[in-house]
Amino acid sequence: MIDELTAAFEHTFGAAPTGVWSAPGRVNLIGEHTDYNGGLCLPIALPQRTYAAVSRRDDGVLRMASAQQDGLVEVSLDEISPERPGGWSAYVAGVLWALAKEGHEVGGLDVLVDSTVPLGAGLSSSAALECAVAAAASDLFALGLLESAEGRARLAARCVEAENTIAGAPTGGMDQSASLLCDERSALLLDCRSGDTRQVPFDLGGEGHVLLVTDTRAEHALVDGQYAARREACEQAARELGVDTLREIDPSGLDDALARLDSDEVRRRVRHVVTEIERVEAAVRALESDDLREVGRLFDASHASLRDDYEVSCEELDVATETARTHGALGARMTGGGFGGSCIAIVPAHDADTVASAIEVAFADAGFTAPQSFTVTASGPAHRDA
Numbered sequence: 001m002i003d004e005l006t007a008a009f010e011h012t013f014g015a016a017p018t019g020v021w022s023a024p025g026r027v028n029l030i031g032e033h034t035d036y037n038g039g040l041c042l043p044i045a046l047p048q049r050t051y052a053a054v055s056r057r058d059d060g061v062l063r064m065a066s067a068q069q070d071g072l073v074e075v076s077l078d079e080i081s082p083e084r085p086g087g088w089s090a091y092v093a094g095v096l097w098a099l100a101k102e103g104h105e106v107g108g109l110d111v112l113v114d115s116t117v118p119l120g121a122g123l124s125s126s127a128a129l130e131c132a133v134a135a136a137a138s139d140l141f142a143l144g145l146l147e148s149a150e151g152r153a154r155l156a157a158r159c160v161e162a163e164n165t166i167a168g169a170p171t172g173g174m175d176q177s178a179s180l181l182c183d184e185r186s187a188l189l190l191d192c193r194s195g196d197t198r199q200v201p202f203d204l205g206g207e208g209h210v211l212l213v214t215d216t217r218a219e220h221a222l223v224d225g226q227y228a229a230r231r232e233a234c235e236q237a238a239r240e241l242g243v244d245t246l247r248e249i250d251p252s253g254l255d256d257a258l259a260r261l262d263s264d265e266v267r268r269r270v271r272h273v274v275t276e277i278e279r280v281e282a283a284v285r286a287l288e289s290d291d292l293r294e295v296g297r298l299f300d301a302s303h304a305s306l307r308d309d310y311e312v313s314c315e316e317l318d319v320a321t322e323t324a325r326t327h328g329a330l331g332a333r334m335t336g337g338g339f340g341g342s343c344i345a346i347v348p349a350h351d352a353d354t355v356a357s358a359i360e361v362a363f364a365d366a367g368f369t370a371p372q373s374f375t376v377t378a379s380g381p382a383h384r385d386a
């Protein structure tokens with residue numbers, strides 16, 4: 001990938017790139033739709049990464065090309081806005097815009113990207129793109145933000161700003177933190193209220209299990225209204241309950257809080273968030289005591305809550321998770337924003353092929369597009385490759 005990308009960069013821009021940087025996609029083990037509620041989540045970085053070959057330019061112009069897209073996109077740094085450059089390149093341009101807005105001295109760049117993160121699969125290909133570019137910008141403009149966890153957290157915050165303001169997706173921040181902060185063989189316990197992070201050992205291989213990811217290929221988009229509507233419902237509920245975020249609702253006071261809300265729909269949204277945060281804590285305890293059965297049980301409970309209370313699952317995700325369970329998975333759940341995208345399952349290593357085939361058969365029977373399953377291990381964060 002790195003050699004090919006370097007050659008393609010030279011072909012596109014007429015000279016070799018200064019370097020190549022990459023950043024991973026993620027799956028969230030548990031803690032869904034909790035990040036924008038100040039809650040807890042537990043993502044791992046995927047082995048699949050987005051690579052960016054990059055050189056500096058001294059004319060304040062950003063030129064961007066992608067192995068997955070036709071054409072070259074060009075924009076001046078001072079023209080970047082929610083309207084320009086739009087499309088996939090908004091995720092690249094937005095990062096430079098956000099860094100400049102924070103007062104960093106950034107200039108123009110030539111950027112060529114390629115990715116092994118499946119696009120539109122709910123595996124954070126957009127965060128991987130932002131974070132690969134952010135890593136390159138940090139090094140090329142000597143911002144030094146990759147050198148410490150604190151710097152990486154600041155870089156992640158800029159990427160979130162890029163996504164929220166320039167790309168127009170009102171996402172929470174888990175994906176960018178995962179891409180910049182996850183360590184190999186660990187899950188990242190992310191406290192979205194305090195910003196605290198902790199690495200939790202995650203290596204199913206030693207237990208004879210694998211994490212199976214199934215991309216359902218069901219359409220999924222975070223810029224449509226559904227994600228924003230869920231976020232708005234939570235913020236509205238927090239206002240009604242007189243708290244900054246739903247994180248403030250203690251599980252022991254959940255029933256009282258629910259009794260103070262008028263709408264049944266909003267009550268279910270709140271119940272999901274508060275119980276999901278508890279499930280993250282329980283999952284961390286279970287992982288730390290090697291109790292994979294309990295982790296699996298929590299996966300199932302999380303999926304049910306996302307399906308019934310938060311209403312962000314879809315038929316494909318329900319069929320995939322149910323089929324995984326009936327063919328030997330310890331637990332299975334949708335991962336990411338939902339409405340399509342991917343699910344994850346903890347599966348005994350010797351059953352992985354059986355589960356993947358069973359999901360394929362179930363999808364064919366239901367008339368769904370063929371899914372794509374693969375196993376993943378917890379991988380490393382954004383870095384310079386060459």
Ligand code: GLA
Nearest residue numbers: 032033171172173174336337
């Ligand atoms: C998407 C968003 C994240 C998070 C998840 C749901 O992946 O980008 O910020 O809200 O959905 O947990």
